[in-house]
Amino acid sequence: MITYENVYDVIVVGAGHAGCEAALAAARMGCHTLMLTINLDAIALMSCNPAIGGLAKGHLVKEIDALGGEMAKNIDATGIQFRVLNTRKGPAVRASRAQADKQLYRLRMKRVMEHQSRLDLKQGEVTALYVDSGDLRGVDTRSGIRFLAKTVIVTTGTFMRGLIHIGLRNYPGGRAADLPSVGLSDQLASLGFTVGRLKTGTPARLDGRTINYAKLDKQFGDNPPLPFSFSATEITLPQVPCHIAYTNKRSHEIIRAGLDRSPLYVGLIEGIGPRYCPSIEDKVVRFPEKDRHQTFLEPEGLDTVEIYPSGLSTSLPIDIQYFFYRSIAGLENVEIMRPAYAIEYDYVDPIQLHSSLETKLIPNLYHAGQINGTSGYEEAAAQGLMAGINAALRSKGRNPLVLTRSDAYIGVMIDDLVTLGTKEPYRMFTSRAEYRLLLREDNADLRLREKGYALGLVSEEEYVRFFEKREKIAHEYSRVASMRLTLNSQEQAFLEANGMTDIHKGTTYEQLLRRPEMSYDHLSEFDDVSRETPREIKTQVEIQVKYHGYIERQLEQIKRSQNFESSRIPTGLDYFSIQGLTTESREKLSAHRPDTLGQASRIPGVTAAAISVLSVYLKANAQKITSRAD
């Protein structure tokens, strides 16, 4: 083994969506960073659907952007259809989604990485961590080069012991046409990590020239398209539609007839798949009463005929795939360019991580992305960003940045992973966030920009832009809260025209805005100043007024939980020595080893009473330690 001359601050293993954010964050924070990947042509490759965002995922992308990550800017530059979902529902649950030109997405990210100072990109398969008498020193590669580093971030995606299934055939691979990563997960297991197996799948890629679009409905994006990034980005690529098609009873019969050659149903696949992203055979079997399933035919790019049929992933053999896709109206003569497949891969139980994403077993080692049992580009990128930030902070001897459940979806996701672990691929849902009304897409910058700036990830220019926006919002909010109706003729006329005759003189604009029938734009009918308010300021003020009561209540809950969240549990605490805990609580706490009382309270089986007992115990212990010090 040849040892390379440089000692890096941070080495990132893998160049997917987690690896890219990790490497960029570390390098931008001033760390000498190396990114190692099996294939330099596959940086930021979208292995599955050609889309970014969606419910809760869009929230993650905006948070990544607010903190100074790259994903939002990358999709803004390469997106070919943008939509805001749930526009008819409340602002907390609106989310952005975009179709990407898959090749442009990958190439732009590669360009950004190549132009990043302090960041080296090298091709090489990491076969082992270089651990010297318990200390992490670097990584070893298959080509025989050893790279030294202070910290290592592992982002292996689906590559560790990847196994591809098409029908009853299977072969090792990290993704169609890429080699798997072999050796690393065995070493992790031998170091004491719990390594498990997960499964995911992807549909076939269809030849657009053989699709009869005339038979299908189109779905266009929003016009004008709204960018993800809070920085001044523009959407410049031409915008294209998706098409909607449906399976039918015959499609389902074809699926059923192929089940005896499904690796899933004959038991060849041991990994656990995601319930929210079932294969078409799963849907047909589990919901036999549904006689059709919807699919969006998503273009993979502007300059390709490849089409991604969403929701139609399968691991059935290729002959069934042909019969199945061709049974769909509009796809009667369709050609398959790349077959659908399922893939099994190794992941490491995330319960073995601290909230900083550093492993509990090996200091200076971080895990991010699918290795932690998640699925999705956005989930991976968010973890990559946090792991990059925390590895950089460690190499500088600083404390980690941990986002809480009330700070961000990123905080919710990481807390879920490290507190509860996961048995199936973990995807973000808005229902996972107990402070959903606070954690909105629209205020991701208000929540996180300051933190990104303090880390050095947000530029001066971006920060100034944000700062001014925040000032304007605060100013306009206090104006609206203090302006009172005088019931002059203009106001009278407006109230009468809108049936609000019960409004008294002296009512503030804020109180008026709380009425469900009122919107900010209504103010402009009698209030000159509001006519001049920029759109993004209007929106913020309106949301803050409308959600006011609920926001206050959630803030109160957060304040209440803060005692718990900041109350740290000593690492080696013997739960069996604490009087008053039930056996179940003792066992659960001993297995999960939570870092804080807050985490302890979220472990199923640990009761509110147990938390009371524990809080009393911790307080008493702290008192004992202080009195001993005296």
Add this chain to the structure above:
Amino acid sequence: MYICDTIVAVSTPPGNGGIAIVRISGACAAEIADILFKPLKNGGFKSHRFYFGFISDPKTSELIDEIMLVLMRAPHSYTREDVVELHCHGGMLIVDRVLGLVLSCGARLADPGEFTRRAFLNGRIDLIQAEAVMDIICSQTTGALKLAQSQHGGALSHRFEEIQEYLLRALATVEAYIDFPEDDLGEADLNLIKTPIDSALISINVLLRGFDSGRILREGVSALIVGKPNAGKSSLLNRLLNENRAIVTHLPGTTRDIIEEVLNLDGLPVRLLDTAGIRDTDDIAEKEGISRALGYISQADVVLFVMDVSRSFEKEDMMILDALIDSNVIAVLNKSDLPPLLNLPDSFACMNRITISATNGDGITELKELLHNEFSSDAELDSRQCAFISRTRHRDALISAHLTLTRCSDALAAGPALELLAVDLRGALSVIGTVTGSTTTDDVLDMIFSSFCIGK
């Protein structure tokens, strides 16, 4: 609506007592008192003084009760926070209304042991006191579910689980519409949300009515008297009470419903429940009485199995014995004044057993002693106390959930914001969860994925 972390609980045992105390602790305690309470004499509250006045619903101005109020300003209170005690008349209905009003003013239901926890964390009591209380709380909360399971043959816990299931269903539907707008679920079908919420409200109302009637909650140890017709159950009841309460005839099947009387055993209240004689019968009314008697077996603290020593062990006795498998039984061998004929099966060998004559009173003193010993041990009294507090929590949880769900139901009628509805549904689930165990995100996701075909 006041937003502050102020907690409330009914601190007296449930049941129709003379007085019930609703205790509020936290920064907003005094403000809440101000909103709800109108003193007879105007002027502010001084700390540690009792005030007489009226409590009324601020929305409707409806008068609820005349009460005594005391405000204990921080730090001179149990929790070292502002504490207000409302001493109301003890009727369950009134207490419920008062608790509901305090909750609607922004207070929340106290967690188990929260008053004590606050007292400790604020330095009011020392660790040893706190640990002792925490010990009890922990056993109580784990006891709460067990208690619910044991009451009315598990009917109570079944009801709570049913409510939880309804709420979970409603929440899962709301969440599915929020999180999966691209999954071909169609427009939000409000009936899918409204129906389970309404069902939950009905279940809650049924339970609250049960608490009101006091049947579940009437205090004391319950002793159920069972036996075949004419074994002498009603004579035993009368003998124990020293009066003729139950109708005693020689006609089998006279007692068709449950007769309930309270016996004072050296300060220990014992509820004696006299039941219909157990036998095979075609009489519909009698059958009903018998099945009710059998139904009560699982809830009784002790069963007095009355047998007639002058008759042989018959198939009716066997029927009863079979129903008593899990019960705490005292075999009462009655009619010792008549020539004995009874041959007990082996299964009676390890059972508490006593021979009496309800006619001449032989053995009655011994039976009373046996009953008293059965229940006067410290451990039993402790668990009894736990039971009261757990029951209080059951009822408080129901009232809190009722308040929240009524708000949901009103919101649904007005055209709902799903994300706000979800907040309230989660709130209701969380209070019901204090009895049944909490609902996790995974429970919600499980329900979504099993009810809707989701996935791209």
